[in-house]
Amino acid sequence: MAAAHISTLSSSLEKKSNILSSKILRAHLFSLSKTLRKPSFPSEPHKQSLICSSKNPISDVILSSRGKPDGKIVDINEYDDEKPREECGVVGIYGDPEASRLCYLALHALQHRGQEGAGIVTVHDNVLQSITGVGLVSEVFDESKLDQLPGNSAIGHVRYSTAGASMLKNVQPFVSGYRFGSVGVAHNGNLVNYKALRAMLEDNGSIFNTSSDTEVVLHLIAISKARPFFMRIVDACEKLEGSYSMVFLTEDKLVAVRDPFGFRPLVMGRRSNGAVVFASETAALDLVEATYEREVYPGEVLVVDRGEVQSLCLMRHPEPKACIFEHIYFALPNSVVFGRSVYESRHAYGEILATEAPVDCDVVIAVPDSGVVAALGYAAKAGVPFQQGLIRSHYVGRTFIEPSQRIRDFGVKLKLSPVRAVLEGKRVVVVDDSIVRGTTSSKIVRLLKEAGAKEVHMRIASPPIIGSCYYGVDTPSPEELISNRMSVEEIREFIGADSLTYLPFDSLKKLLGSDSPNFCYACFSGMYPILPREVKVKRVGNLAVGRCPTCIRIMSLTGGGKFLKEFKRIYRNDIPCKMRGDYDHDKETRAVKVVLTYRHGVGNSMIKSFA
Ligand code: SF4
Known part of the structure; x- marks a missing residue:
């Protein structure tokens, strides 16, 4: 107790x-x-x-x-590409x-x-x-x-x-x-x-x-x-x-x-x-x-x-801006949220994926639990059997003791177990609700292939997440979101899937019909209904980065040459809102005061041991 x-x-x-x-x-x-x-x-x-x-x-x-307890205690979430979390x-x-x-x-x-x-x-x-x-x-x-x-x-x-x-x-x-x-x-x-x-x-x-x-x-x-x-x-x-x-x-x-x-x-x-x-x-x-x-x-x-x-x-x-992510991931499928059945929404996302991104396959499986209903929709539309290729453990706690010999993909293996009888020699479509950092998806693909899957085709029942949420959902910073840094093809390569398709944003809106303007899609579009007030400046590699509080574009201290190259590598899909960046070394603390002055505001931060 x-x-x-x-x-x-x-x-x-x-x-x-x-x-x-x-x-x-x-x-x-x-x-x-x-x-x-x-x-x-x-x-x-x-x-x-x-x-x-x-x-x-x-x-x-x-x-x-x-x-x-004795032994090395690990937080399994450190090994996991956590989903956005409802708060x-x-x-x-x-x-x-x-x-x-x-x-x-x-x-x-x-x-x-x-x-x-x-x-x-x-x-x-x-x-x-x-x-x-x-x-x-x-x-x-x-x-x-x-x-x-x-x-x-x-x-x-x-x-x-x-x-x-x-x-x-x-x-x-x-x-x-x-x-x-x-x-x-x-x-x-x-x-x-x-x-x-x-x-x-x-x-x-x-x-x-x-x-x-x-x-x-x-x-x-x-x-x-x-x-x-x-x-x-x-x-x-x-x-x-x-x-x-x-x-x-x-x-x-x-x-x-x-x-x-x-x-x-x-x-x-x-x-x-x-x-x-x-x-x-x-x-x-x-x-x-x-x-x-x-x-x-x-x-x-x-x-x-x-x-x-x-x-x-x-x-x-x-104009209302109901969170579309409630339908994609957070709410229970047996709930009616914003006047719509969550189950029917997810089923429809799966059907859209099957229609718009068909692939020759032998079996459709889900990343349980939140991918299950979309996978059922995909399987029904594609006319391919749905099977339980991954079993989720419902008894896993937050922390575990890992043996001294490290086990690869330990956290994911604790949560998800592949079913060899379903996967061996098969061309598998695996449906998940979203990709955040991409690390869990790559581990899942590896698990499926190690269990004998001949091909793994990943289908994601949401558009790519490119922005953080400021309205009550715990999402990683934009810099950590894989879709903010890579193209779909680069992500496919990164996770090791044979193909990868996201739910097209336009198809999602079309499905919502006349209700479409009443939903928030900011984490997919970067169009925030209410702009966040605070400017956070973080160290990412050799960059000091933040987001302009008004236009939400990346702000960075580039300093030209090396920094600019680094910035372009990390934020190739983002348009910088940079005007000027200054930094000051504090000789005593060895911290660097970073001041970013941008079109719409100023952000500053003390960043320890900034290179
Ligand atoms: S940004 Fe909007 S759609 Fe995305 S999780 Fe937050 S409220 Fe939901």
Whole structure:
């Protein structure tokens, strides 16, 4: 059982909590309503196991007494070309006596959207109670924890985040007190103006306890002068830029909000007893036997109060930009997302690939699990049998002990096992949902050939990914994306496939028909609906590179000659937005200050031991 944070926050902080009665904890909680002190963390490496006991959003971290096993421990993701990762799933339940248990089940249905932390907040006798923890939903919660969360209303959250101590304090929902009460929030998305908002709030005295962008929402609510309460939420949301599907819980209301572009999904359903349920995907509604009613519309604020649902469309209405990657990869195939069946979408992607990139083959297989439905579509259209040529292990953990004699493609082999009986002597079409860095694809092709496949033809059920996502999906930097650096033919050669075809971008749009303009394709097209504000400058080889905050073109410090050649080698498909690059050596630290001045802005960074 993973350790969990347990906290209680009441609108009247003198009110007795029926859950936690320690005087020390009360004092701590009282201070929470005024100022949120910064937590301190031990400086141990993040691969240590951690347990935590804290009052969210304040976390205290204690090193686990669990010892590390002997031998070389490897994070298998280091060996893996990780897929883009969804960063969260949210749930809200109003009006059911088993709210926390239903929330727990709904979070379980959303587990694929985040595996590194989970939390539930309920309201009981006007007191907000919270349990959050690190790990899977089933690891954070058990019978006794759910017993500590009585109440008819609840919100919940599953989180994906980078591993490490910083994650503990970032596990949601966050709960905070403000002048007129308490509020809990769970957020799926990413705020592109987070740093600017945080700087503004800190300049005005706000003290932050987490590094999560969601915390700015609580501070904005606290300083808003709007009345009634849900207008504070609207007031706060109007200052946000980026993607957010959020649920808020107060002493008597549940509020669901979706950003004006509607990047991330949020749906509403109802149970037979009238309880209202919000969730990131319909799969969660199905599990708690709630009937799907509709989406929360982009820019809509839904307030549930005494069983009544009030819809307020108070935010501006640009053209929606729903994330197409939800259909390609993130969402469960049994979900309906943005009003479309994910299963049908993926099946159609496979059919398009079979029509537009046919090849003589004996068998169609999938890279499980996300490639399966597209492979079924390909096989059906091509009239070729679909078989399970790769078996995914569902029991693989995050870290493994590798023998001292290194095993080639260790991480991929732990996850995927080829079936020789399906592959030997066959011409194989293998369907995957996307290629990110290209390293996993090359390992998969090698596995298939080692298992006897005569030919391996790779079909990808998405267009090439050329850009990072700024709206709630963890993607590698553009420099790491193979499609940003290589042509399709070069990628084919790199991964060792006999042929390689991506889903054509135009065919994807054609499939979406009149809905096509309502989707975001920025990671395929580089056309960002909301431009990121911050300029990051990174060292890549002998280059300092960033992206112009306005036109998103690569910015680089070329310095002519050698640098220019290097730049052209790495960014052959990108048009630089370079105006001038300067750098300064710091003799003491040996770091180099890089200043990039471009058509649309300035980026600078200290880069250690820059050549
Ligand atoms: S950039 Fe890509 S992953 Fe991000 S919201 Fe747009 S389509 Fe989705």
